[in-house]
Amino acid sequence: VLISAGMFGFSNAANAQKIGYISADEVIQLMPEAAEVQTQLDAYQKSLYQNAQDKQTTLNEAVQKFYKDSTGMSASLKEVKRTELQKQVQDLSGEDQKIQNQFEQKRQELSVPIQKKLQTAIEEVAKENGYTYVLPREALIIMPPSSDIGPLVKKKLGLKDAPAKGAPAVK
Numbered sequence: 001v002l003i004s005a006g007m008f009g010f011s012n013a014a015n016a017q018k019i020g021y022i023s024a025d026e027v028i029q030l031m032p033e034a035a036e037v038q039t040q041l042d043a044y045q046k047s048l049y050q051n052a053q054d055k056q057t058t059l060n061e062a063v064q065k066f067y068k069d070s071t072g073m074s075a076s077l078k079e080v081k082r083t084e085l086q087k088q089v090q091d092l093s094g095e096d097q098k099i100q101n102q103f104e105q106k107r108q109e110l111s112v113p114i115q116k117k118l119q120t121a122i123e124e125v126a127k128e129n130g131y132t133y134v135l136p137r138e139a140l141i142i143m144p145p146s147s148d149i150g151p152l153v154k155k156k157l158g159l160k161d162a163p164a165k166g167a168p169a170v171k
Helices: 002-015 024-030 032-072 075-093 095-129 150-157
Strands: 018-022 131-136
Touching: 018 095, 024 032, 024 095, 024 150, 032 075, 032 095, 075 095, 095 131, 095 150
Parallel strands: 018 131
Antiparallel strands: none
16 A cells, blocks of 8 residues: 555656746847847848859959950960959859858857756746756647746746737837
């Protein structure tokens, strides 16, 4: 009898674990730091594309100059100039991928402090409210609204929910 009572008590203790969930993306979108990061990323992306456009313009000018001046060049000089132009074309052909890689690297770099701040808030809310596990909302199919720790995390971070689309802003 004692063994079964002990096992029953252990089983109930194991089932008493509190599980919460959160949509990290939803919280991040409300953080003022996220808007700042987006502004920085937009400017960075614009500068990357401007740089690529400048390279394209320089290449176009070099090609035009080559066609204009090539009639007076020796065959060996033409070959050297063609090789230089081909190298510039090759360098430019991978520019889109290079821009995407640089942009993604910058995005990740700028997102780290925001993610750390959110992670700390989630951990504090979980500890304060007795949550053993916190899962991403996007990974769940069925979830009780009472287990959503998003509002608690938003409160801890001092964030207010954005007004619903089409709803008037509350003053």
